[in-house]
Amino acid sequence: GSRPNADTSTPGQPTLITPFTGVAYLDNRGYTRARVILSWNAPNNTDGSTVFDGDRYEIRYAVDTDMLYPSTWAQLSAARWQDLQTWSQPFAAPTGKWSTMVVNWDTTTAQLQDLSPGVGYDVQIRAVDKTGNIGAWSSTTTFVASSDNLPPSTPAAPTVAGSRIAVQVTHTLGKSSGGTFNLESDLDHLEIHVSYEPTFTPTAATLVGKTAANASMIQAQIPVVFTAQIEETSARYVRVVAVDKTGNKSGPSDAASATALLIDDAHISDLTVSKVTAGTITAAWVMAGEIKTADTG
Incomplete structure:
Protein backbone atom coordinates (compact mmCIF):
# COMPACT_ATOMS: atom_id res chain seq x y z
CA GLY A 1 0.00 0.00 0.00
CA SER A 2 0.91 3.64 -0.02
CA ARG A 3 3.38 4.96 2.55
CA PRO A 4 1.67 6.78 5.50
CA THR A 21 -3.60 29.16 44.08
CA GLY A 22 -0.67 29.11 46.47
CA VAL A 23 0.34 28.76 50.08
CA ALA A 24 3.40 29.19 52.31
CA TYR A 25 4.92 26.18 54.06
CA LEU A 26 7.92 25.14 56.15
CA ASP A 27 10.54 22.98 54.46
CA ASN A 28 12.42 20.20 56.24
CA ARG A 29 15.07 22.68 57.40
CA GLY A 30 12.50 24.90 59.11
CA TYR A 31 12.61 27.73 56.55
CA THR A 32 9.47 29.26 55.07
CA ARG A 33 8.99 28.53 51.38
CA ALA A 34 6.04 28.93 49.00
CA ARG A 35 4.24 26.66 46.55
CA VAL A 36 1.77 27.46 43.78
CA ILE A 37 -0.60 25.25 41.76
CA LEU A 38 -0.77 25.99 38.04
CA SER A 39 -3.67 24.96 35.83
CA TRP A 40 -4.25 25.28 32.08
CA ASN A 41 -6.51 24.35 29.18
CA ALA A 42 -5.31 21.70 26.75
CA PRO A 43 -4.67 23.10 23.24
CA ASN A 44 -5.63 21.98 19.78
CA ASN A 45 -3.12 21.60 17.00
CA THR A 46 -2.11 24.76 15.20
CA ASP A 47 -4.33 23.71 12.26
CA GLY A 48 -7.35 23.54 14.57
CA SER A 49 -7.52 19.73 14.75
CA THR A 50 -7.75 17.84 18.03
CA VAL A 51 -4.51 16.59 19.54
CA PHE A 52 -4.74 12.78 19.72
CA ASP A 53 -1.02 12.10 20.12
CA GLY A 54 -0.16 14.45 22.98
CA ASP A 55 2.87 13.34 25.00
CA ARG A 56 3.74 15.96 27.65
CA TYR A 57 3.73 19.56 28.81
CA GLU A 58 6.92 21.46 29.54
CA ILE A 59 6.82 24.29 32.09
CA ARG A 60 9.50 26.86 32.79
CA TYR A 61 9.57 29.59 35.43
CA ALA A 62 11.99 32.26 36.64
CA VAL A 63 12.12 35.26 38.93
CA ASP A 64 10.31 38.27 37.50
CA THR A 65 12.66 41.27 37.35
CA ASP A 66 10.03 43.81 36.32
CA MET A 67 8.56 43.92 39.83
CA LEU A 68 9.61 46.34 42.56
CA TYR A 69 11.39 44.26 45.17
CA PRO A 70 12.15 45.03 48.85
CA SER A 71 15.26 47.13 49.38
CA THR A 72 16.35 46.16 52.89
CA TRP A 73 18.02 42.99 54.13
CA ALA A 74 15.25 42.46 56.66
CA GLN A 75 12.63 42.54 53.91
CA LEU A 76 14.73 40.20 51.76
CA SER A 77 15.27 37.72 54.59
CA ALA A 78 12.64 35.35 53.21
CA ALA A 79 14.72 34.80 50.06
CA ARG A 80 17.58 32.32 50.08
CA TRP A 81 21.11 33.38 49.15
CA GLN A 82 21.04 31.21 46.01
CA ASP A 83 17.94 33.13 44.86
CA LEU A 84 19.95 36.36 44.71
CA GLN A 85 22.20 37.23 41.80
CA THR A 86 24.33 40.37 42.22
CA TRP A 87 24.79 43.13 44.79
CA SER A 88 23.51 45.82 42.42
CA GLN A 89 20.50 43.78 41.26
CA PRO A 90 19.53 40.97 43.67
CA PHE A 91 17.15 39.43 41.11
CA ALA A 92 18.80 39.14 37.70
CA ALA A 93 17.00 38.92 34.36
CA PRO A 94 15.50 35.47 33.82
CA THR A 95 16.96 35.00 30.32
CA GLY A 96 18.78 31.65 30.32
CA LYS A 97 18.00 31.07 34.01
CA TRP A 98 14.68 29.24 33.73
CA SER A 99 13.80 26.36 36.00
CA THR A 100 11.90 23.65 34.15
CA MET A 101 9.57 20.75 34.88
CA VAL A 102 7.69 18.19 32.77
CA VAL A 103 4.18 16.79 33.37
CA ASN A 104 2.20 14.10 31.54
CA TRP A 105 -0.30 14.96 28.84
CA ASP A 106 -3.23 13.51 30.78
CA THR A 107 -3.03 16.19 33.49
CA THR A 108 -3.73 19.91 33.37
CA THR A 109 -2.29 20.95 36.75
CA ALA A 110 1.20 21.20 38.18
CA GLN A 111 2.68 22.32 41.48
CA LEU A 112 5.74 24.54 41.73
CA GLN A 113 7.54 24.25 45.06
CA ASP A 114 10.51 25.77 46.89
CA LEU A 115 9.66 29.31 45.81
CA SER A 116 10.75 32.41 47.72
CA PRO A 117 7.79 33.87 49.65
CA GLY A 118 6.56 37.23 48.40
CA VAL A 119 8.70 37.11 45.25
CA GLY A 120 7.28 37.47 41.71
CA TYR A 121 7.78 34.78 39.07
CA ASP A 122 7.29 34.48 35.29
CA VAL A 123 5.91 31.19 33.99
CA GLN A 124 5.38 29.73 30.50
CA ILE A 125 4.10 26.38 29.19
CA ARG A 126 4.24 24.48 25.89
CA ALA A 127 2.94 21.16 24.52
CA VAL A 128 4.85 18.32 22.86
CA ASP A 129 3.32 15.40 20.93
CA LYS A 130 4.57 11.81 20.69
CA THR A 131 6.25 12.43 17.36
CA GLY A 132 8.36 15.14 18.91
CA ASN A 133 6.60 18.12 17.40
CA ILE A 134 7.05 20.97 19.89
CA GLY A 135 4.52 23.75 20.23
CA ALA A 136 5.40 27.36 20.94
CA TRP A 137 5.76 28.67 24.47
CA SER A 138 2.66 30.36 25.83
CA SER A 139 2.71 34.05 26.64
CA THR A 140 4.39 34.90 29.95
CA THR A 141 2.18 34.90 33.02
CA THR A 142 3.41 36.61 36.19
CA PHE A 143 2.41 35.69 39.72
CA VAL A 144 3.61 36.49 43.22
CA ALA A 145 4.41 33.60 45.56
CA SER A 146 2.55 33.55 48.86
CA SER A 147 4.09 35.71 51.57
CA ASP A 148 5.39 34.24 54.80
CA ASN A 149 2.36 34.28 57.08
CA LEU A 150 3.36 31.33 59.26
CA PRO A 151 4.15 32.31 62.88
CA PRO A 152 6.81 30.38 64.80
CA SER A 153 5.76 27.61 67.15
CA THR A 154 4.91 28.63 70.69
CA PRO A 155 8.17 28.49 72.67
CA ALA A 156 8.61 26.56 75.89
CA ALA A 157 8.57 28.38 79.21
CA PRO A 158 11.92 30.01 80.05
CA THR A 159 14.10 29.41 83.08
CA VAL A 160 14.19 32.48 85.32
CA ALA A 161 16.55 33.51 88.12
CA GLY A 162 15.79 36.59 90.22
CA SER A 163 17.85 38.96 92.33
CA ARG A 164 17.28 42.30 94.06
CA ILE A 165 18.27 44.29 90.99
CA ALA A 166 17.67 42.07 87.93
CA VAL A 167 15.95 39.04 86.43
CA GLN A 168 17.96 36.63 84.28
CA VAL A 169 16.02 34.71 81.62
CA THR A 170 17.45 31.58 79.96
CA HIS A 171 15.79 29.82 77.01
CA THR A 172 16.92 26.74 75.10
CA LEU A 173 14.91 27.65 71.96
CA GLY A 174 12.58 24.69 72.29
CA LYS A 175 8.90 24.34 71.46
CA SER A 176 6.19 24.20 74.09
CA SER A 177 5.34 20.73 72.80
CA GLY A 178 8.73 19.49 73.98
CA GLY A 179 12.39 19.36 73.05
CA THR A 180 15.18 21.90 72.92
CA PHE A 181 16.67 23.88 70.03
CA ASN A 182 13.85 22.81 67.72
CA LEU A 183 12.15 26.13 66.92
CA GLU A 184 11.91 27.06 63.24
CA SER A 185 15.06 28.12 61.40
CA ASP A 186 13.61 31.45 60.27
CA LEU A 187 13.53 32.61 63.89
CA ASP A 188 14.90 36.13 64.40
CA HIS A 189 14.52 37.05 68.09
CA LEU A 190 12.62 36.51 71.32
CA GLU A 191 10.52 39.10 73.11
CA ILE A 192 10.77 39.04 76.91
CA HIS A 193 7.63 40.07 78.80
CA VAL A 194 7.38 40.50 82.59
CA SER A 195 4.34 41.11 84.80
CA TYR A 196 2.97 40.45 88.29
CA GLU A 197 0.17 38.16 87.06
CA PRO A 198 0.91 34.57 85.95
CA THR A 199 -1.70 34.62 83.15
CA PHE A 200 -0.98 38.10 81.77
CA THR A 201 -1.24 38.86 78.05
CA PRO A 202 2.01 40.17 76.54
CA THR A 203 1.69 43.76 75.35
CA ALA A 204 3.98 46.69 74.66
CA ALA A 205 3.61 47.64 78.33
CA THR A 206 4.95 44.26 79.55
CA LEU A 207 7.85 44.12 77.07
CA VAL A 208 11.18 44.53 78.88
CA GLY A 209 13.50 43.66 76.01
CA LYS A 210 14.33 41.69 72.88
CA THR A 211 17.18 39.24 72.45
CA ALA A 212 18.67 37.65 69.34
CA ALA A 213 17.66 34.06 68.59
CA ASN A 214 18.36 32.62 65.16
CA ALA A 215 19.18 29.52 63.14
CA SER A 216 22.90 29.71 64.02
CA MET A 217 22.12 29.51 67.73
CA ILE A 218 19.69 26.64 67.13
CA GLN A 219 22.24 24.65 65.10
CA ALA A 220 25.05 25.33 67.58
CA GLN A 221 22.67 24.70 70.51
CA ILE A 222 23.51 28.00 72.18
CA PRO A 223 20.83 29.01 74.71
CA VAL A 224 19.52 32.55 74.95
CA VAL A 225 20.53 34.40 78.13
CA PHE A 226 18.91 37.77 78.77
CA THR A 227 19.13 40.00 81.84
CA ALA A 228 16.42 42.56 82.58
CA GLN A 229 17.26 45.29 85.07
CA ILE A 230 14.17 45.22 87.27
CA GLU A 231 14.45 46.57 90.82
CA GLU A 232 11.72 44.77 92.74
CA THR A 233 11.44 42.26 95.56
CA SER A 234 7.99 40.78 94.84
CA ALA A 235 7.31 37.74 92.64
CA ARG A 236 7.28 38.33 88.91
CA TYR A 237 6.25 36.19 85.95
CA VAL A 238 8.08 35.95 82.65
CA ARG A 239 6.70 34.88 79.25
CA VAL A 240 8.56 34.82 75.92
CA VAL A 241 7.26 35.34 72.38
CA ALA A 242 9.14 34.04 69.30
CA VAL A 243 9.37 36.37 66.27
CA ASP A 244 10.54 35.25 62.82
CA LYS A 245 12.41 37.28 60.18
CA THR A 246 9.19 38.42 58.52
CA GLY A 247 7.80 39.69 61.82
CA ASN A 248 5.29 36.90 62.48
CA LYS A 249 4.85 36.36 66.22
CA SER A 250 4.14 33.13 68.06
CA GLY A 251 1.77 32.70 70.94
CA PRO A 252 3.27 33.46 74.37
CA SER A 253 5.00 30.73 76.32
CA ASP A 254 3.81 29.53 79.69
CA ALA A 255 4.85 31.85 82.51
CA ALA A 256 7.91 31.19 84.65
CA SER A 257 8.13 32.86 88.05
CA ALA A 258 10.98 34.23 90.13
CA THR A 259 11.10 36.10 93.41
CA ALA A 260 13.83 38.70 93.67
CA LEU A 261 15.54 38.38 97.05
CA LEU A 262 17.80 40.82 98.89
CA ILE A 263 21.46 40.62 97.95
CA ASP A 264 23.51 38.50 100.33
CA ASP A 265 26.53 39.99 102.12
CA ALA A 266 28.77 37.58 100.21
CA HIS A 267 27.89 39.38 96.96
CA ILE A 268 28.68 42.91 98.21
CA SER A 269 32.31 43.90 97.73
CA ASP A 270 32.07 47.54 98.90
CA LEU A 271 29.50 48.28 101.63
CA THR A 272 28.23 51.85 101.72
CA VAL A 273 25.37 53.55 103.56
CA SER A 274 23.17 53.37 100.43
CA LYS A 275 23.46 49.59 100.52
CA VAL A 276 22.20 49.26 104.06
CA THR A 277 18.43 48.98 103.58
CA ALA A 278 17.38 47.71 107.01
CA GLY A 279 18.69 46.62 110.43
CA THR A 280 21.25 48.07 112.78
CA ILE A 281 25.02 48.09 112.79
CA THR A 282 26.46 45.33 114.96
CA ALA A 283 29.96 44.28 115.89
CA ALA A 284 29.36 40.98 114.08
CA TRP A 285 30.09 42.57 110.71
CA VAL A 286 31.99 45.75 111.62
CA MET A 287 35.55 44.45 111.23
CA ALA A 288 37.43 47.64 112.12
CA GLY A 289 36.82 51.04 113.69
CA GLU A 290 38.17 53.74 116.01
CA ILE A 291 36.92 55.27 119.27
CA LYS A 292 37.50 59.01 119.84
CA THR A 293 35.81 62.06 121.35
CA ALA A 294 36.31 64.32 118.32
CA ASP A 295 38.22 64.66 115.06
CA THR A 296 40.58 67.27 116.62
CA GLY A 297 41.65 68.39 120.11
Missing part, protein backbone atom coordinates in the same frame (compact mmCIF):
# COMPACT_ATOMS: atom_id res chain seq x y z
CA ASN A 5 2.13 10.52 5.65
CA ALA A 6 4.50 11.83 8.35
CA ASP A 7 2.90 13.49 11.39
CA THR A 8 3.37 17.18 10.76
CA SER A 9 0.70 18.52 13.11
CA THR A 10 2.07 20.78 15.84
CA PRO A 11 0.34 21.38 19.19
CA GLY A 12 -0.84 24.90 19.79
CA GLN A 13 -0.21 27.00 22.90
CA PRO A 14 -1.85 25.88 26.18
CA THR A 15 -3.70 28.63 28.04
CA LEU A 16 -2.80 29.14 31.70
CA ILE A 17 -5.79 29.71 33.97
CA THR A 18 -5.34 32.55 36.45
CA PRO A 19 -5.32 33.36 39.28
CA PHE A 20 -3.16 30.55 40.57
Whole structure:
Protein backbone atom coordinates (compact mmCIF):
# COMPACT_ATOMS: atom_id res chain seq x y z
CA GLY A 1 0.00 0.00 0.00
CA SER A 2 0.91 3.64 -0.02
CA ARG A 3 3.38 4.96 2.55
CA PRO A 4 1.67 6.78 5.50
CA ASN A 5 2.13 10.52 5.65
CA ALA A 6 4.50 11.83 8.35
CA ASP A 7 2.90 13.49 11.39
CA THR A 8 3.37 17.18 10.76
CA SER A 9 0.70 18.52 13.11
CA THR A 10 2.07 20.78 15.84
CA PRO A 11 0.34 21.38 19.19
CA GLY A 12 -0.84 24.90 19.79
CA GLN A 13 -0.21 27.00 22.90
CA PRO A 14 -1.85 25.88 26.18
CA THR A 15 -3.70 28.63 28.04
CA LEU A 16 -2.80 29.14 31.70
CA ILE A 17 -5.79 29.71 33.97
CA THR A 18 -5.34 32.55 36.45
CA PRO A 19 -5.32 33.36 39.28
CA PHE A 20 -3.16 30.55 40.57
CA THR A 21 -3.60 29.16 44.08
CA GLY A 22 -0.67 29.11 46.47
CA VAL A 23 0.34 28.76 50.08
CA ALA A 24 3.40 29.19 52.31
CA TYR A 25 4.92 26.18 54.06
CA LEU A 26 7.92 25.14 56.15
CA ASP A 27 10.54 22.98 54.46
CA ASN A 28 12.42 20.20 56.24
CA ARG A 29 15.07 22.68 57.40
CA GLY A 30 12.50 24.90 59.11
CA TYR A 31 12.61 27.73 56.55
CA THR A 32 9.47 29.26 55.07
CA ARG A 33 8.99 28.53 51.38
CA ALA A 34 6.04 28.93 49.00
CA ARG A 35 4.24 26.66 46.55
CA VAL A 36 1.77 27.46 43.78
CA ILE A 37 -0.60 25.25 41.76
CA LEU A 38 -0.77 25.99 38.04
CA SER A 39 -3.67 24.96 35.83
CA TRP A 40 -4.25 25.28 32.08
CA ASN A 41 -6.51 24.35 29.18
CA ALA A 42 -5.31 21.70 26.75
CA PRO A 43 -4.67 23.10 23.24
CA ASN A 44 -5.63 21.98 19.78
CA ASN A 45 -3.12 21.60 17.00
CA THR A 46 -2.11 24.76 15.20
CA ASP A 47 -4.33 23.71 12.26
CA GLY A 48 -7.35 23.54 14.57
CA SER A 49 -7.52 19.73 14.75
CA THR A 50 -7.75 17.84 18.03
CA VAL A 51 -4.51 16.59 19.54
CA PHE A 52 -4.74 12.78 19.72
CA ASP A 53 -1.02 12.10 20.12
CA GLY A 54 -0.16 14.45 22.98
CA ASP A 55 2.87 13.34 25.00
CA ARG A 56 3.74 15.96 27.65
CA TYR A 57 3.73 19.56 28.81
CA GLU A 58 6.92 21.46 29.54
CA ILE A 59 6.82 24.29 32.09
CA ARG A 60 9.50 26.86 32.79
CA TYR A 61 9.57 29.59 35.43
CA ALA A 62 11.99 32.26 36.64
CA VAL A 63 12.12 35.26 38.93
CA ASP A 64 10.31 38.27 37.50
CA THR A 65 12.66 41.27 37.35
CA ASP A 66 10.03 43.81 36.32
CA MET A 67 8.56 43.92 39.83
CA LEU A 68 9.61 46.34 42.56
CA TYR A 69 11.39 44.26 45.17
CA PRO A 70 12.15 45.03 48.85
CA SER A 71 15.26 47.13 49.38
CA THR A 72 16.35 46.16 52.89
CA TRP A 73 18.02 42.99 54.13
CA ALA A 74 15.25 42.46 56.66
CA GLN A 75 12.63 42.54 53.91
CA LEU A 76 14.73 40.20 51.76
CA SER A 77 15.27 37.72 54.59
CA ALA A 78 12.64 35.35 53.21
CA ALA A 79 14.72 34.80 50.06
CA ARG A 80 17.58 32.32 50.08
CA TRP A 81 21.11 33.38 49.15
CA GLN A 82 21.04 31.21 46.01
CA ASP A 83 17.94 33.13 44.86
CA LEU A 84 19.95 36.36 44.71
CA GLN A 85 22.20 37.23 41.80
CA THR A 86 24.33 40.37 42.22
CA TRP A 87 24.79 43.13 44.79
CA SER A 88 23.51 45.82 42.42
CA GLN A 89 20.50 43.78 41.26
CA PRO A 90 19.53 40.97 43.67
CA PHE A 91 17.15 39.43 41.11
CA ALA A 92 18.80 39.14 37.70
CA ALA A 93 17.00 38.92 34.36
CA PRO A 94 15.50 35.47 33.82
CA THR A 95 16.96 35.00 30.32
CA GLY A 96 18.78 31.65 30.32
CA LYS A 97 18.00 31.07 34.01
CA TRP A 98 14.68 29.24 33.73
CA SER A 99 13.80 26.36 36.00
CA THR A 100 11.90 23.65 34.15
CA MET A 101 9.57 20.75 34.88
CA VAL A 102 7.69 18.19 32.77
CA VAL A 103 4.18 16.79 33.37
CA ASN A 104 2.20 14.10 31.54
CA TRP A 105 -0.30 14.96 28.84
CA ASP A 106 -3.23 13.51 30.78
CA THR A 107 -3.03 16.19 33.49
CA THR A 108 -3.73 19.91 33.37
CA THR A 109 -2.29 20.95 36.75
CA ALA A 110 1.20 21.20 38.18
CA GLN A 111 2.68 22.32 41.48
CA LEU A 112 5.74 24.54 41.73
CA GLN A 113 7.54 24.25 45.06
CA ASP A 114 10.51 25.77 46.89
CA LEU A 115 9.66 29.31 45.81
CA SER A 116 10.75 32.41 47.72
CA PRO A 117 7.79 33.87 49.65
CA GLY A 118 6.56 37.23 48.40
CA VAL A 119 8.70 37.11 45.25
CA GLY A 120 7.28 37.47 41.71
CA TYR A 121 7.78 34.78 39.07
CA ASP A 122 7.29 34.48 35.29
CA VAL A 123 5.91 31.19 33.99
CA GLN A 124 5.38 29.73 30.50
CA ILE A 125 4.10 26.38 29.19
CA ARG A 126 4.24 24.48 25.89
CA ALA A 127 2.94 21.16 24.52
CA VAL A 128 4.85 18.32 22.86
CA ASP A 129 3.32 15.40 20.93
CA LYS A 130 4.57 11.81 20.69
CA THR A 131 6.25 12.43 17.36
CA GLY A 132 8.36 15.14 18.91
CA ASN A 133 6.60 18.12 17.40
CA ILE A 134 7.05 20.97 19.89
CA GLY A 135 4.52 23.75 20.23
CA ALA A 136 5.40 27.36 20.94
CA TRP A 137 5.76 28.67 24.47
CA SER A 138 2.66 30.36 25.83
CA SER A 139 2.71 34.05 26.64
CA THR A 140 4.39 34.90 29.95
CA THR A 141 2.18 34.90 33.02
CA THR A 142 3.41 36.61 36.19
CA PHE A 143 2.41 35.69 39.72
CA VAL A 144 3.61 36.49 43.22
CA ALA A 145 4.41 33.60 45.56
CA SER A 146 2.55 33.55 48.86
CA SER A 147 4.09 35.71 51.57
CA ASP A 148 5.39 34.24 54.80
CA ASN A 149 2.36 34.28 57.08
CA LEU A 150 3.36 31.33 59.26
CA PRO A 151 4.15 32.31 62.88
CA PRO A 152 6.81 30.38 64.80
CA SER A 153 5.76 27.61 67.15
CA THR A 154 4.91 28.63 70.69
CA PRO A 155 8.17 28.49 72.67
CA ALA A 156 8.61 26.56 75.89
CA ALA A 157 8.57 28.38 79.21
CA PRO A 158 11.92 30.01 80.05
CA THR A 159 14.10 29.41 83.08
CA VAL A 160 14.19 32.48 85.32
CA ALA A 161 16.55 33.51 88.12
CA GLY A 162 15.79 36.59 90.22
CA SER A 163 17.85 38.96 92.33
CA ARG A 164 17.28 42.30 94.06
CA ILE A 165 18.27 44.29 90.99
CA ALA A 166 17.67 42.07 87.93
CA VAL A 167 15.95 39.04 86.43
CA GLN A 168 17.96 36.63 84.28
CA VAL A 169 16.02 34.71 81.62
CA THR A 170 17.45 31.58 79.96
CA HIS A 171 15.79 29.82 77.01
CA THR A 172 16.92 26.74 75.10
CA LEU A 173 14.91 27.65 71.96
CA GLY A 174 12.58 24.69 72.29
CA LYS A 175 8.90 24.34 71.46
CA SER A 176 6.19 24.20 74.09
CA SER A 177 5.34 20.73 72.80
CA GLY A 178 8.73 19.49 73.98
CA GLY A 179 12.39 19.36 73.05
CA THR A 180 15.18 21.90 72.92
CA PHE A 181 16.67 23.88 70.03
CA ASN A 182 13.85 22.81 67.72
CA LEU A 183 12.15 26.13 66.92
CA GLU A 184 11.91 27.06 63.24
CA SER A 185 15.06 28.12 61.40
CA ASP A 186 13.61 31.45 60.27
CA LEU A 187 13.53 32.61 63.89
CA ASP A 188 14.90 36.13 64.40
CA HIS A 189 14.52 37.05 68.09
CA LEU A 190 12.62 36.51 71.32
CA GLU A 191 10.52 39.10 73.11
CA ILE A 192 10.77 39.04 76.91
CA HIS A 193 7.63 40.07 78.80
CA VAL A 194 7.38 40.50 82.59
CA SER A 195 4.34 41.11 84.80
CA TYR A 196 2.97 40.45 88.29
CA GLU A 197 0.17 38.16 87.06
CA PRO A 198 0.91 34.57 85.95
CA THR A 199 -1.70 34.62 83.15
CA PHE A 200 -0.98 38.10 81.77
CA THR A 201 -1.24 38.86 78.05
CA PRO A 202 2.01 40.17 76.54
CA THR A 203 1.69 43.76 75.35
CA ALA A 204 3.98 46.69 74.66
CA ALA A 205 3.61 47.64 78.33
CA THR A 206 4.95 44.26 79.55
CA LEU A 207 7.85 44.12 77.07
CA VAL A 208 11.18 44.53 78.88
CA GLY A 209 13.50 43.66 76.01
CA LYS A 210 14.33 41.69 72.88
CA THR A 211 17.18 39.24 72.45
CA ALA A 212 18.67 37.65 69.34
CA ALA A 213 17.66 34.06 68.59
CA ASN A 214 18.36 32.62 65.16
CA ALA A 215 19.18 29.52 63.14
CA SER A 216 22.90 29.71 64.02
CA MET A 217 22.12 29.51 67.73
CA ILE A 218 19.69 26.64 67.13
CA GLN A 219 22.24 24.65 65.10
CA ALA A 220 25.05 25.33 67.58
CA GLN A 221 22.67 24.70 70.51
CA ILE A 222 23.51 28.00 72.18
CA PRO A 223 20.83 29.01 74.71
CA VAL A 224 19.52 32.55 74.95
CA VAL A 225 20.53 34.40 78.13
CA PHE A 226 18.91 37.77 78.77
CA THR A 227 19.13 40.00 81.84
CA ALA A 228 16.42 42.56 82.58
CA GLN A 229 17.26 45.29 85.07
CA ILE A 230 14.17 45.22 87.27
CA GLU A 231 14.45 46.57 90.82
CA GLU A 232 11.72 44.77 92.74
CA THR A 233 11.44 42.26 95.56
CA SER A 234 7.99 40.78 94.84
CA ALA A 235 7.31 37.74 92.64
CA ARG A 236 7.28 38.33 88.91
CA TYR A 237 6.25 36.19 85.95
CA VAL A 238 8.08 35.95 82.65
CA ARG A 239 6.70 34.88 79.25
CA VAL A 240 8.56 34.82 75.92
CA VAL A 241 7.26 35.34 72.38
CA ALA A 242 9.14 34.04 69.30
CA VAL A 243 9.37 36.37 66.27
CA ASP A 244 10.54 35.25 62.82
CA LYS A 245 12.41 37.28 60.18
CA THR A 246 9.19 38.42 58.52
CA GLY A 247 7.80 39.69 61.82
CA ASN A 248 5.29 36.90 62.48
CA LYS A 249 4.85 36.36 66.22
CA SER A 250 4.14 33.13 68.06
CA GLY A 251 1.77 32.70 70.94
CA PRO A 252 3.27 33.46 74.37
CA SER A 253 5.00 30.73 76.32
CA ASP A 254 3.81 29.53 79.69
CA ALA A 255 4.85 31.85 82.51
CA ALA A 256 7.91 31.19 84.65
CA SER A 257 8.13 32.86 88.05
CA ALA A 258 10.98 34.23 90.13
CA THR A 259 11.10 36.10 93.41
CA ALA A 260 13.83 38.70 93.67
CA LEU A 261 15.54 38.38 97.05
CA LEU A 262 17.80 40.82 98.89
CA ILE A 263 21.46 40.62 97.95
CA ASP A 264 23.51 38.50 100.33
CA ASP A 265 26.53 39.99 102.12
CA ALA A 266 28.77 37.58 100.21
CA HIS A 267 27.89 39.38 96.96
CA ILE A 268 28.68 42.91 98.21
CA SER A 269 32.31 43.90 97.73
CA ASP A 270 32.07 47.54 98.90
CA LEU A 271 29.50 48.28 101.63
CA THR A 272 28.23 51.85 101.72
CA VAL A 273 25.37 53.55 103.56
CA SER A 274 23.17 53.37 100.43
CA LYS A 275 23.46 49.59 100.52
CA VAL A 276 22.20 49.26 104.06
CA THR A 277 18.43 48.98 103.58
CA ALA A 278 17.38 47.71 107.01
CA GLY A 279 18.69 46.62 110.43
CA THR A 280 21.25 48.07 112.78
CA ILE A 281 25.02 48.09 112.79
CA THR A 282 26.46 45.33 114.96
CA ALA A 283 29.96 44.28 115.89
CA ALA A 284 29.36 40.98 114.08
CA TRP A 285 30.09 42.57 110.71
CA VAL A 286 31.99 45.75 111.62
CA MET A 287 35.55 44.45 111.23
CA ALA A 288 37.43 47.64 112.12
CA GLY A 289 36.82 51.04 113.69
CA GLU A 290 38.17 53.74 116.01
CA ILE A 291 36.92 55.27 119.27
CA LYS A 292 37.50 59.01 119.84
CA THR A 293 35.81 62.06 121.35
CA ALA A 294 36.31 64.32 118.32
CA ASP A 295 38.22 64.66 115.06
CA THR A 296 40.58 67.27 116.62
CA GLY A 297 41.65 68.39 120.11
